Structure formats: structure tokens, C-alpha cells
Amino acid sequence: MKLTRRDALKALAVGGGAAGGSLAVSEILVSETAQRNNPSVSSQDVETLQAVADVVYPSEVTVTPEFIETYTNRLDDDRVSSLTTTISQLDRITTTTYGDRFSELPSRTRREQVLRSLGVHRVPSRADGTLPERVRYHLVNSLLYALFTTPKGSMLAGIENPRGHGGGFAPYRKTNTQSSDDE
């Protein structure tokens, strides 16, 4: 088979057309994804967040739906919209592979496998990135933030009075009492 100049030009045209076309399609699709809105957290979303928390939280922590709701109620509409979109996509991708939503998976190990197979542990945390990046930002890191900015959660890391927590009078008094006793 002998390749001619016409073949080379044909290959260039097809390659260039495919590259340009796919880039245009990609730009349109990515901008459309960013515009989706659903600014309310459903009970299913809370279940999924609870299931994610079960994976990422230390084993001694038991998560209740009330804890999740307290945190999500503090988020603004944009954050909630991104959060629900991410949860919906995580559920869909899990259902396609395992036949169940993320929160319905039979074990903690299986849920951890799903997060790892999505590469959540390898990607940077980003609010408007790819699905694993958004899962890391909106689900994993947000839940860790929610845990470690409460006194009970931060005590797991030896911090009694976490930064950003409105309170700390009791530990402050305790510290002062101890120091005056020492004196």
C-alpha cells in the first residue's frame, strides 16, 4: 500500500476536523454542566452524605442525619446546588456499575472501593472540576470540615477549641483555672 500526498492531506483534514469538533462539543457540554441548579437537599441526599461520612470519618464517630442537616442548612444556595448535582452524579455512576445508589451499597468497604475507583483520593479538591474533584470538595472535604470544626470532632485530633467555632469559654476557663492552681 503506497501512501500519497492526497492520503496525507485527507488524514490531516479528518484529524483536524475531529479535534476541532470534539473541542467545540466539549466546551458546550462543560459550560452546560456548570449551569445546572437544584438548591435543596433531599432526604436521599442526606443519606448519601451520611454514607460518605461513614467512609471518611474515623471509625469511632457515628454520624446522624441531624448532624448532616445542621451542616447543609448553613450552606448558601450555590453550594447546595453544586452539592446536590454532585450527589446525583455519584449516585448515577454507582448505580450504573453496582446496580445500587451509593447509600444503598451493602458495606463500608464497597463504598470506599467506589470512591477509590473514581479516583477521589488522587485528585485535587475543586468546587467546579470533574466529578471526582467535586466529590472530594463538596462531599469528602466539606464533611471533614463539618466534623473538625465542632468541639467533639476536633477533640479526636486533640484540639478542644477549634478555630472558627463560636464558643470556647469553658475550655478557656478550665485553662485559666489550671494555671492559677499551678501558681
Place this chain on the structure above:
Amino acid sequence: MGKISASIRPWILTATSICFGYLLVRFLLDGVVAVGSTPLTPSAGLAIPLGIFFGIPAAAGIAAGALVVGIFHAGMPLWTLFEALSLFLLAVVSWRGWTLYFSSLDEQLTGLSGWVHFARLTVVGSVGAAAFLAWGGELLGLFPFYVTLPEYAARYLLATVVAGVPLAAVTSALIARTDSTEVAQPESELPRTRRLAFAAIPFVWGVSGFVGGVFFSIRERIDVTTFEEFGVEFLYHGVNPDIFGQGARRIQVVLGAVFLVAWLFTLRQPDTSVDSGERPGLLNVQNQHVQSDRGEAK
């Protein structure tokens, strides 16, 4: 049904049967076991052997099955489409790769050389199909290339080892008993560069996409001062996400399209062998029988 021509009927029958078989395996066996964090998906393992033996009807049946699963589970529509296309590509590449590059049909899997060819095709096809899917993930802005590529290449390889090899052995043994294999054409002589390109493009695509993606991801996480310390701040400013997209998505999309076209180009039937006859899987071999029988009847 009477209006459907005799040549299309077995094509539809094969595609439908394979589609049902795929659905059965997918719903019953997929995701039951996982190796590390990679779920075992035996349904994907059907693509290579069925692609080799049945050609386009197998590819169509498996892709249709994957679409049905996506619709049934209300999965992400465009991602489902890319998954289906990836399996279609895996089956088509297996068929074309086998008939063009590796072996003639009557030599299939009867000896060590047949299995070596099968293994080579499995590796090339799995990496290529995974690279295609990873490219789709970047195109949709859903998954980074460097995450999807190893995950799906491992899934396809594992699935083919677990489900594809036994299926290939059984199918090969069954086909060896029929007369249909005797009409297979001898292996076509293709230029060495084209053989090399067929095997190398998926790996070049995969490695460049993976390394580029990881490098870009690192660049996005590191501060400019670190680059300045090493005197390579031009890399920081030159490789800018505002131009190339987050995670170098735009470069991945453009280069992926070029690699895909180049790879598909290596699967074209060469002009020199057009007259010698194409062998699109066992089914068309049977069609040739049907047509020759009709000719004799006339």
C-alpha cells in the same frame, strides 16, 4: 419479518442474542467481586472474544446492551453513551485487529501462537478502549484522563482474563467443529509500520495522556515560588489552566481526537486486499454460504 432480507436476518439474530447475553452477565455478575478498588465486570470481557468471532454484530449487540443498562439504571446519558462506544470499539478493534494483523480464522486459538495473539490483542484493545473512554471523560468534563485510563484498562483486562478467555476457548472449540471456518481467508500482508502503529498508538495515547494529566495536576497544586526555586517558572506560566482548561482538558480532547482518528485509520481495510475479500466475523462467512446457496438454487 418476511420483508427482512436473508442476509440481514442472521446479523440481527446474532446482535440480539449477544445483547441478551451481555445483559444477563451484566445484571447478574458485574460488580459482585472487586479486585482492590476495581470492580470485576465480566460483561466487558465478552467484547474481545465475541468481537473476534462474530465481528460487527457482536459489537452492536454489546453496545446496545450497555445502552439498555444505562437507560435502565437512569445513568448519566452521555457517559453511558461513551461506555457503550468504548465496548463497541473494543469489539470492533478485536475483530479488525485479528483479521488484519494477527491470524486467519482457521488458526484461531488452536495453538500457543493463537493465544499469544489473543493476549496481544487483549492488551492493545483494552488500553485503546480505556484511552477512548478516558478521552470521553475529559470531553464531557466528568473524569480526569489519568484516573479513568488505569481504572478501565484494568477492568477490561481483568474481565477478559476472567470471562473472555474461557468464552474464547469454548467458542473456538465449537467453531472448529463447523465447516464455516474453512472459508477463512489467509492473513493479509500489511506494512510493518502499520502493524506497529496499530499496536503502539493506544500506548502512546495512554502514556502521554496519563503523564500529561498528572503533570498538569501537579502544576495546579504547586505554588509559583516552587517553580521559581528551580528556575523553571516558565513552565508555570506557559502551562496555564486558563488556556488549556482545568487538568489540561482542552489538550486531552484535541490530542485524543487525533490519536483516535490515527488508530481508526490503522483499522482500515488496505486497498490491496479489497479484492481478496473481507472477513467480518463468522456471521458474514455464513452469509457467504447463504448467498452461494441462493446462487446455486437459481
